[in-house]
Amino acid sequence: MKLIIGNKNYSSWSLRAWLACKQSGLGFEELTVPILGEDWEHLKRNSEELAPSSGKVPVLWDGEAVVWDSLAIIEYLADKVGRDRFWPKEEPARAMARSMVAEMHSSYLPLRRSCPMNVRARVTRKPLSVEVREDVVRILTLWAEARARFGKGGPFLFGTFCAADVIYAPVVSRFLTYGIPMPGFAHSYMEAMWDHEWMRQWVAAAEAEDWVIEQYEIPVSE
Incomplete structure (x- = not known):
């Protein structure tokens, strides 16, 4: 398999697809393309590997099969290796997990826009907008x-x-x-995630990148 991803510092959807490939246990090659770099528009128009997704990342190639969109990649890999590797075994837990994943995939636009992913950065921000606070509260509730x-x-x-x-x-x-205050249980969960071996690998690679996308380096005004 080959996974096409964007810059690890900025590309949230690429992180999801990459973690899904790691979770599958299958071997895969990764190819990082510098999104929004000088050659990005040319690359989107001329890359055969990006053509099926209209130039968007991530894209997973598996022989003649091609899958884009991180949730589709999760589902494809779950079908390939067994759904229990990706989803809780008990029906009530699996039902909630699926709902949470679908909600994250389709929602929280204020949070996405106001707080773009930047793994390397630690930003002191103005108070969050009402809409972003609502997103944060909803996520913490789930x-x-x-x-x-x-x-x-x-x-x-x-x-x-x-x-x-x-x-x-x-x-x-x-x-x-963005230094968003967290209750104790959420802080513990975030520590567990940040200390996960795969997350440590991703963060180390993001910190080693020399690409800079200026629009994601400057906090968006509230």
């Missing part, structure tokens, strides 16, 4: 319920690492970057 109901078997949202943690990993990064 985290709290998942941990209280299904998190007894380990430090992650549903105990053991699963698709929900894959999808919310960039949120953990955003909360750390």
